[in-house]
Amino acid sequence: MDDQTYVQLLLADSNLPTGSFVASSGLESFATHGFLSLAPSKTDGTLAFVQDNLHNHAHSALPFTSDAHNLVGALSEESSPAQVDQTLAALITLDRSYESMTLNHVTRRASTAQGAALLSLYARAFAPSSTSKVIPILIDRLKLAVRRGEAHGHLPVCWGVLTAALGLSLARTQHLALFLHARSILSAAVRMNTIGPYLAQQMLLSDIKPLVDTLVAECCNLRSGLLTAGEDPDEMTYATGPASTWPLGEIVAIRHDLQHSRIFNS
Numbered sequence: 001m002d003d004q005t006y007v008q009l010l011l012a013d014s015n016l017p018t019g020s021f022v023a024s025s026g027l028e029s030f031a032t033h034g035f036l037s038l039a040p041s042k043t044d045g046t047l048a049f050v051q052d053n054l055h056n057h058a059h060s061a062l063p064f065t066s067d068a069h070n071l072v073g074a075l076s077e078e079s080s081p082a083q084v085d086q087t088l089a090a091l092i093t094l095d096r097s098y099e100s101m102t103l104n105h106v107t108r109r110a111s112t113a114q115g116a117a118l119l120s121l122y123a124r125a126f127a128p129s130s131t132s133k134v135i136p137i138l139i140d141r142l143k144l145a146v147r148r149g150e151a152h153g154h155l156p157v158c159w160g161v162l163t164a165a166l167g168l169s170l171a172r173t174q175h176l177a178l179f180l181h182a183r184s185i186l187s188a189a190v191r192m193n194t195i196g197p198y199l200a201q202q203m204l205l206s207d208i209k210p211l212v213d214t215l216v217a218e219c220c221n222l223r224s225g226l227l228t229a230g231e232d233p234d235e236m237t238y239a240t241g242p243a244s245t246w247p248l249g250e251i252v253a254i255r256h257d258l259q260h261s262r263i264f265n266s
Contacts, residue, residue, distance in 0.1 A: 007166045008176060014187075019117045023110045024188035024264040025053055025181070026253030031192060032262075033252055042194040047207060049249075050185050056246040057181050058215040061156035063222040063242040064098045065177055068160025069170050071227070072135065079134050088141050091161065092151045093226055099152045101242060106256045108152075110266035115158035119143045122162050135165045174220055178212045188264060 010016075030036060030049055039045030071087050071094075079087075102108050119139060127136040139161060146153035156177075163173040186200040186208075195203070225241050244250060256266060 004168055004172060007163075007168050008172055011163070011166075011168075011176060012180065014183075017117060017121060019114045020180070020184045021187070022264055023114070023184060023266045024192070025057075025110075025185050025266060026106070026249055026256065027053075027185055027188050027194075028192060028262055028264050029106075029256040029259060030249070030252050031194060032259050033255065035252065036194060043199065046186075046189045046194050047203060050182055050203075050208070051211060052246045053185060053249055054178060054182050054211060054215060056244060056249060058178055058219045059222065059243045059245050060101070061098075061242075062174055062177065062219045063224045064094050064154070064156040065160040065173065066170060066220070066222070067094055067224050067227050068157045069164040069173050070160075072138065072161050072164035073170070075134050075138065077132065077134060084134060084138055084141075088138060088145070090227060091142060091157060092145060094224060095151045095154050095157045097224060097226055098154045098156060101244075102154075104250050104254050106253050106266045107250075108154075111155040112146075112152050113265075115153040115155040116143075116146055118155070118158040118162045119146065119153060122165060126166060130165070132165075139165060171216070171220070174216050175212060178215055179208065182208045182212065191263065 027046075027049055036042055036045035036049070039048055068091060071090050075083065075087060098111075099108065102111065119142060122139050123136075123143060127139070130136055142151065142153075142158075142161065145151040159177055160173065163176070168176070183204060186195070186203060189195045190197050190200050222241060253266070256262065256264075
C-alpha cells in the first residue's frame with residue numbers, strides 16, 4: 001500500500017479526534033423546522049439535504065482548502081524563515097477571508113472547533129514522527145496564532161494544512177474533504193433516526209460517490225483569489241471563486257440555537 005493511500009485511510013477513521021461527531025451541518029435545524037417532511041419520505045429528504053449541503057460546502061470551502069494545501073505544499077526543507085513567515089501570513093489571510101464570507105455563526109463555531117482539533121491532532125499525533133523540520137514549526141505557529149486570536153482556525157484552511165503536511169495530494173484532499181463532510185451528515189441522520197445505519201452505508205456507496213466525484217470535478221480548480229498576483233477577489237465569479245449556493249440552508253442553520261432541545265452544536 002502506498003503512503004498516500006494509508007494516510008487517506010488514517011484520516012477517514014471515524015475515531016479520529018476532530019470533533020465532527022457533534023456537528024450535523026444544519027440537518028438537525030432543517031428537520032426541526034419541518035423541511036424534511038416536505039419530501040415524499042425522510043430518506044428522500046435526507047438525501048436531498050446532503051446533496052444541497054454538499055454542493056454549498058464544495059463551492060464555499062474547497063477554494064480555501066486548495067489554496068491552503070498549495071501554500072504548505074510549496075514549502076521544503078530549504079525554505080527560509082522568511083518564506084515560512086510569508087506562508088503563515090497567507091494562511092491567516094485565507095482564514096480571515098473564510099470567516100468574513102461565512103455569515104452563519106453556527107457554521108463558524110463548528111468550523112473553528114474542528115479546525116483547531118485538526119491542528120492539535122497534527123501536533124500531538126503526527127508531528128513527532130514527521131521527517132520535516134519546517135512544517136511542524138509552521139503548524140505550531142498557526143496554532144499559536146489561533147490561541148492569540150490572530151486567526152480563527154477554520155476547518156477548510158486547517159484541513160488543507162494538515163493534508164499537505166502529511167503528503168496527501170490535492171486531488172485526494174478534495175475528495176476526502178467532501179466524503180467526510182457527507183459521511184458526517186449521514187452519521188447525524190442516523191442518530192436523529194431519519195435514516196438507519198444500513199441505509200446510510202448504502203447511500204455512501206451508491207449516492208455519495210458519484211456526487212463527490214461530480215463536485216470535485218466541478219470545484220477542483222476554484223480558488224479564493226487571494227494568492228494570485230493581479231487577481232481581485234471582488235471580481236471572482238461563481239465559476240472561478242468561492243460562493244454560497246444554498247441560502248435556504250444557511251438561514252435554517254442560523255436558527256439552530258433557537259431550538260428548545262438539540263443534540264448537536266451545529
